[in-house]
Amino acid sequence: MANNLLKGKRGIVFGALNDKSIAWKVAERAVEEGATITLSNTPIAVRMGTTNELAEKLHAEVIPADATSVEDLENVFKRSQEVLGGKIDFVLHSIGMSPNVRKKRTYDDLDYNFLNTTLDISAISFHKMIQVAKKQDAIAEYGSIVALSYVAAQRTFYGYNDMADAKALLESIARSFGYIYGREKNVRINTISQSPTLTTAGTGVKGMDKLYDFANRMSPLGNASADECADYCIVMFSDLTRKVTMQNLYHDGGFSSIGMSLRAMNTYQKGLDEYKDENGNIIYG
Numbered sequence: 057m058a059n060n061l062l063k064g065k066r067g068i069v070f071g072a073l074n075d076k077s078i079a080w081k082v083a084e085r086a087v088e089e090g091a092t093i094t095l096s097n098t099p100i101a102v103r104m105g106t107t108n109e110l111a112e113k114l115h116a117e118v119i120p121a122d123a124t125s126v127e128d129l130e131n132v133f134k135r136s137q138e139v140l141g142g143k144i145d146f147v148l149h150s151i152g153m154s155p156n157v158r159k160k161r162t163y164d165d166l167d168y169n170f171l172n173t174t175l176d177i178s179a180i181s182f183h184k185m186i187q188v189a190k191k192q193d194a195i196a197e198y199g200s201i202v203a204l205s206y207v208a209a210q211r212t213f214y215g216y217n218d219m220a221d222a223k224a225l226l227e228s229i230a231r232s233f234g235y236i237y238g239r240e241k242n243v244r245i246n247t248i249s250q251s252p253t254l255t256t257a258g259t260g261v262k263g264m265d266k267l268y269d270f271a272n273r274m275s276p277l278g279n280a281s282a283d284e285c286a287d288y289c290i291v292m293f294s295d296l297t298r299k300v301t302m303q304n305l306y307h308d309g310g311f312s313s314i315g316m317s318l319r320a321m322n323t324y325q326k327g328l329d330e331y332k333d334e335n336g337n338i339i340y341g
């Protein structure tokens with residue numbers, strides 16, 4: 057249901073890889089709500105993924121960029137203002153990747169070059185994006201910048217690995233830059249802490265199917281879907297939230313405030329056998 061919440065607004069959506077991506081849903085919803093947008097993803101993702109299909113459907117230009125490259129980001133903001141015809145009202149950072157997770161390096165055996173890459177792609181790219189935007193004065197007054205986070209920034213989750221550190225940094229950047237950009241240009245910066253979601257990045261997390269099920273049982277409202285996350289992003293981009301900034305906003309069906317639910321307790325009746333080695337010792341990972 058469209059309410060013209062973003063009528064006349066211009067936005068940039070980073071991170072739509074395929075139709076499971078949270079960014080994909082956000083892009084669709086933003087256009088449905090009256091916005092015009094550009095899309096960005098890595099050159100390889102644009103070639104291998106289906107971003108171009110989305111672009112065609114939404115009449116949006118795709119501007120390839122590695123979000124760790126300041127030069128690429130400068131081009132995204134410059135080109136987006138040209139294509140969309142003015143300053144940008146909203147930006148979605150929906151980017152995450154950990155080579156340690158991909159290569160199955162556990163948290164007590166991290167490869168530090170991989171860790172640098174995790175932090176650069178998943179968190180520092182957010183700083184780079186905002187710094188580039190501010191230097192170009194590319195964001196309109198009361199513009200809204202949102203990045204997607206996860207509750208592993210606050211609490212430890214099996215298998216989330218160095219992405220937990222990346223999310224903690226991401227949320228901190230939202231606060232630190234939110235102060236400066238808010239003070240100087242009334243631009244707001246927030247993170248949305250989303251439920252486990254079955255996307256390409258999500259399913260890369262060890263034990264994701266079980267985590268998804270557990271979070272669903274723990275959350276009074278159940279897990280929030282990618283479509284529901286898109287709805288929340290739209291509200292955060294809209295003029296209805298002009299005084300919300302420097303926040304980490306949970307969008308998780310209540311998960312972050314629950315200690316234990318009856319439905320989740322039932323999952324403990326299941327065994328841990330599949331997490332044991334041949335000697336019967338639990339593999340923690």
Ligand SMILES: NC(=O)c1ccc[n+]([C@@H]2O[C@H](COP(=O)([O-])OP(=O)(O)OC[C@H]3O[C@@H](n4cnc5c(N)ncnc54)[C@H](O)[C@@H]3O)[C@@H](O)[C@H]2O)c1
Pocket residue numbers: 070071072073074076077078079097098101121122123124149150151152153177204205206249250251252253254255256257258259
């Ligand atoms: N899926 C979940 O369970 C979940 C939960 C909470 C938060 N999030 C966050 O949501 C965001 C989006 O992830 P998703 O679940 O939609 O998965 P996704 O795999 O669809 O999206 C991740 C995107 O990051 C892009 N990316 C990777 N490296 C990049 C780089 N160097 N430069 C630019 N883009 C790059 C990928 O191409 C991809 O489009 C991530 O920040 C993720 O951590 C996901």
